[in-house]
Amino acid sequence: MxxxxxxxxxxxxxxxxxxxxxxxxxxxxxxxxxxxxxxxxxxxxxxxxxxxxxxxxxxxxxxxxxxxxxxxxxxxxxxxxxxxxxxxxxxxxxxxxxxxxxxxxxxxxxxxxxxxxAAQTEKAAFSFQLYDIWETGFIQRKEVKELFLALLDESDLILTDETVEAIVDKTFNEADSKGDGKIDEEEWEHFTTQYPSLLQSVTLxxxxxxxxxxxxxxxx
Incomplete structure (x- = not known):
């Protein structure tokens, strides 16, 4: 044409x-x-x-x-x-x-x-879905790291690989209260009540x- x-x-x-x-x-x-x-x-x-x-x-x-x-x-x-x-x-x-x-x-x-x-439970559920990248109904350590790196990429903050690993390990281990190597929605909601700052990005x-x-x- x-x-x-x-x-x-x-x-x-x-x-x-x-x-x-x-x-x-x-x-x-x-x-x-x-x-x-x-x-x-x-x-x-x-x-x-x-x-x-x-x-x-x-x-x-x-x-x-x-x-x-x-x-x-x-x-x-x-x-x-x-x-x-x-x-x-x-x-x-x-x-x-x-x-x-x-x-x-x-x-x-x-x-x-x-x-x-909006209720904190709604925000927690939304953020859980955000981290559940593979949509398995659970959050795995690799998903926490991938999204953390994505969030870091949008900021001006530069962290060493060792610092990133330490933050991811601390976050995952604290959230995985059942110690089964994955975070379910109940564990995540409980974790966000302990650290409400995690939900700041879900509030405009x-x-x-x-x-x-x-x-x-x-x-x-």
Whole structure:
């Protein structure tokens, strides 16, 4: 296909997608706003405000009313091509339907866990899933190390291999209270009550005031 006609085709397709996605977004918001508010820690006004954030993320690369993995990574790191274990795991947890994209309902429900008012048990369960990389229902030492290295990679902190091993060993041994070489969800929840700082990354303070951050769709 020649460049000019291909550009014209893409412009037409983008116009059609924008028309259809605006209608779809409206239907989603009107139909599910009350339901999402009843199932999460957000009010109906806050669900409306979150729609502005969702709209920006879901249209950052392709305006199709869904957040793709690349758009998710772009929102997290400002780079749609940056492949990291952390980004992959978070995307998988947000994409509860496992269909390769995040819709508005999935987005709001997942963000609810990050709400400061969300129960610690919910945050612990989410972080357990995050560490359970191989999805076996248990956290193994290698998974703790892999995610710790992924988190370290996102920070400016540089640690020696010996320090990393010592931290991983201490964390795993303390969490594995049954001493069976793996951490189950009950052990992990108990461990996070002893060390609540582990759940700080599963709390986003700005969600308490989301209508101020994304006010475009709030009601009067």
């Amino acid at each position: 020649p460049l000019v006609s291909r550009q014209s085709f893409l412009v037409q397709m983008k116009s059609r997608l924008m028309s259809s996605c605006c209608v779809n977004h409206k239907l989603i918001r009107e139909k599910d706003k009350a339901l999402l508010a009843s199932q999460t820690y957000f009010s109906e006004d806050e669900v409306e405000a979150l729609f502005e954030l969702f709209r920006k993320l879901s249209s950052s690369l392709v305006d199709d009313g869904l957040i793709s993995k690349e758009e998710f990574q772009l929102g997290l790191f400002g780079n749609s091509r940056k492949q990291t274990l952390l980004a992959n795991r978070l995307f998988q947890l947000f994409d509860s339907k496992r269909d390769g994209a995040i819709d508005f309902q999935e987005f709001v429900r997942a963000l609810s866990v990050f709400h400061p008012k 303070p700005y969600l308490l005031d989301v209508r101020t951050v994304y006010p475009s769709f709030t009601t009067v």
